[in-house]
Amino acid sequence: MMGYLDKGMKELHELLVMKKITPLDLAKEAIERAKADSCNSFEKILEQEALDEAARLTEPEEDNILWGLPYIAKDNFSTKGIETTASSNVLKGYVPLFDASVISRLKERKCVLIAKSSMDELAMGGTGTTSHIGKAYNPYDPSHERMVGGSSSGSAAAMAEGIAAFALGSDTGDSVRKPASYAGLVGMKPSWGRISRYGLFPFAPSLDHVGYFTRDVEGAAYLLEALAGHDDMDSTSSYRPVEAYHEYLNKGIAEKKFCYFKEIVDSLSDEEMKKKFFASLEELKKKGASVEEVAFGLDLLRAIYPAYMVISCAEATSNDANLDGIKFGPYYEGKTYQESMNEARTRGFSELIKRRFVIGSYCLMRENQEELFLRAQRLRHMIVDRLNAILREYDFVYLPAAPGIAPRFGESSDKLSSEYLIDDNHLALGNFAGLPSITLPLALEEGYPLGVNLMGRAYEEGELFAAAKALEDITGLSGLSAINKKEGRL
Amino acid sequence: MNFEAVIGLEIHVEMKTRSKMFSSSPNSFSRAVNTEVTPFDLAFPGTMPRLNKEAVRMAIRVANALHMTIDHELHFDRKNYFYPDLPKGFQITQQRRPIGSDGYLEIRKGNEKKRIGIERIHMEEDTCKQTHFVDYTLLDYNRAGVPLVEIVSRPEMHDGYEAMKYVEAIRNIVVYSGTSDGKMEEGSLRVDVNISLRPYGQKEFGTKVEIKNLNSIKNIQDAIDFEIERQSKALLSGEKIRQETRRYDESKGATVLMRVKTDAVDYKYFPEPNLVPIRLSDAFVQDAIDTCPELYDSKFERYLQMGLTEKDAEIILSDPAMASYFEAAAPSGADMKEVANFLIVEVNSYLNKTGKGIKEIKMPATELGKLTLILKKEKLTHKQGADILFKCLEDGIGVEEAKKALHIEAMVDDEGAILAFVTEALDKNPQSIADYKAGKDRAISFLVGQVMKLSKGKAKPSAVMAKLKEEIAKR
DSSP states (O other): OOOGGGSOHHHHHHHHHTTSSOHHHHHHHHHHHHHTOOSOOEEEEOHHHHHHHHHHOOSOOTTOTTTTOEEEEETTBOBTTBOOOTTOGGGTTOOOSSOOHHHHHHHHTTOEEEEEEOOSGGGOOSSSOOSTTOOOOOTTOTTSOBOOOSSSHHHHHHHHTTOOSEEEEEESSSTTHHHHHHHTOEEEEOOTTTBOOTTBOOSOTTTOEEEEEESSHHHHHHHHHHHBSOBTTBTTSOOSOOOOGGGGTTSOOTTOEEEEEHHHHHTOOOHHHHHHHHHHHHHHHHTTOEEEEEOOOHHHHHHHHHHHHHHHHHHHHHHGGGOSSSSSSOOOOOSSHHHHHHHHHHHHSOHHHHHHHHHHHHHHSHHHHIIIIIHHHHHHHHHHHHHHHHHHHOSEEEEESSSSSOOBTTOOOOTTSHIIIIITTTTHHHHHHTOOEEEEEEEEETTEEEEEEEEOOTTOHHHHHHHHHHHHHHHOOOSOOHHHHHTTOO | OOEEEEEEEEEEEEOOOSBOSSSSOBOOSOSOTTOSOOTTTTTOTTOOOOOOHHHHHHHHHHHHHTTOEEOSEEOOEEEEOOOTTOTTSEEEEOSSSOSEEEEEEEEEETTEEEEEEEEEEEEEEOOOEEEEOSSOEEEETTSTTOEEEEEEEOSOBOSHHHHHHHHHHHHHHHHHTTSOOOOGGGTSEEEEEEEEEEETTOOSOOOOEEEEEEOSHHHHHHHHHHHHHHHHHHHHTTOOOOOEEEEEETTTTEEEEEEEOOSOOOOOOEEOTTSOOEEOOHHHHHHHHHTOOOOHHHHHHHHHHTTOOHHHHHHHHTSHHHHHHHHHHGGGTOOHHHHHHIIIIIIHHHHHHHTOOGGGOOSOHHHHHHHHHHHHHHTOOHHHHHHHHHHHHHHTOOHHHHHHHTTOOOOBOOHHHHHHHHHHHHHHOHHHHHHHHTTOTHHHHHHHHHHHHHTTTOBOHHHHHHHHHHHHHHO
């Protein structure tokens, strides 16, 4: 049955301020729904902690839109006193001594942490199938045949199930923005350096971003105001002042220049996606924007995925070298330290992770660096240069966030086809260049969400929210949840 | 000798910043094990490096003292390898762009100066400390992340003496710039030696041997000289030198094999993504240089100008605390040569006797300065000065007070006054005159004693002796 948590953040805030509901009511609803979760969304539900915390919140803060809202954090955010495993056996039993900076900020804003969500192991993967607790399911598909996407799978699934007002994820290639597309959510990742990464378990720091899911663009704008800003603990975090992003929301898009990439749209095979996408272009024009087709360069687009794999695996193999069982995580006795480390890592990581480490390590070897790692870096620079050149001419890049609706498990795509190489992987452009990028629902196809993505210039998140809001007004699809769909409100 | 030795040194210096290289953890060396540790030092997931500005400043000072080109953009890299003392599984270092490159320092060899080239100096973090037992190893993470500068020389030294002088010069720079304690025995300055031999005139280097675990400057010289000898003998008897790591065994006075080196480890270096390149402003670099405390060489020159001998200047500068005490005496207008004498002989003997350090003594340096002024003004002897000094050191009182307590007064060396005492003594002791003349030397000592008694100890003994001999001769 429809609950409060199927609503947007602003509406919930108004209800809280008017004392029509309390944080405890919301926490109870969240916990109840979390316990009924059928999508394998959670590593841990924090029932008692959440209820205790919510019960303490009695005086609404009018100027704090996040006051009393229940949220979910992906299990790769360090949470003090709460076991955090990043869905990997290698971190079983690891209880952090400190909160990630985003967790601290949300605590200060009196948000209530409901659960730690499951994810692709150590955030590597885009399918939500590699968690040590098993695969996550798409809530729009009760038969559990479709994926919700990853790596922020549990956060996306839980949001689509209406379990929280918002959820934190992390995005290294598209790990928030792709599942947002499959789960009918707004998925946002701001510029690199805009939100502190302190306490986010690293996958590939030069590409890693803190991202999040909300039910509407407005919520995304407000949430960034709370999460953004410099943090002494992350020296890559920016000193630029944080803006009142919500003030951009109704700025409109008159005179704004949108572009889409020809190669990507051309290789779409989902006719419904194509049709809806082109229809939305016309609507954007009606609002005073211009939309043009741009050829990005097929070779460059096809290079995204391999360059991403090389760079991310190389960084990952180094970042995860700390997971050796000596300081934390399961420890295994051995005759030598090598034996001990070997055992901890052999037992702790799944095959997929080991494969990525081998790739990363291979790319960094002295004899391969030039041909693989450095070449990937050069490609990244070429791609970023091309993208930035386009964004000097256009305000936004507008594209389908995924080639279609959430795929079925085991539906294999030809990894060398353009459809796979570029349609399924182009969101990494935003990670390569550190640009703000937001996914939002475009339409429903056979009852499953289709998503689109907007990308803007670095540190111009406000403008991006304005464009996203205009698009949301066009689609009319805000406040989506699987329950809303089931009950026919979509 | 048939071979030319080619020697290069890698020196790791622990910087005495207040906190660690990339974390806020204190860096004091003295706390109980595993107490100076933050989540970053243990490599807990999600922690990130934060660059210590003070360490950068110190590295700039050392680079400047070594006449190096200073990179105004800081770049850091990861050096990846698995080892129990390396919590992150990688070390953050500066592989591609060291903060300082292409410098030199000068060592003195006899009357000549020799220039030794320095390839690079870079910043990095220390590993944690391992203590091995028979069947287990303990790890102390206090040392994990301690800031280091590594100074890499060019292979331009040719014997143990040169290497020893080079390390001494480096130590003087890091100590006097306030960068490090520079204590080899405690590991705050660690030297690795690379040494190879080749026939004179040959251009190619021979096979390189590394020597580690050198814990004193003297050991460096001894180890290298031993190693040159060992390799020479081996080469002369037709043996091949293996590429290996050796350590110096002090008790045997010999280098012993630690391990034979196989292929060099591939550290898979790549740029540290969590520290973006940092631009150093000219003002920051200049300020670091301008605020560098006075270095050894400059102090040495200054001490010579104060009238100290080279040897005395070296002795005082061998202990920075001694040097700073010495300099604190200067403003009083003291006779600095005399201050140096007191420091080197009396104060040092007092310190040795009591086991104290110079920082612990109660007597302010200005009092020592004052003592030299009083000695000069009141014509007191060095011996009297020493008595006053010991009294001050022992009782923690001022120079005037000590002098009064010891009833020390100026010596009488006025010829008339001494003559009066001498005449009186001789008149009273004719037997002694006779004894002296009969060749009994001891008699004169007795007479000196009598004069001193009459003068109540104030007569200057050397003047008394001269006058006595003179007067006896007349009788």
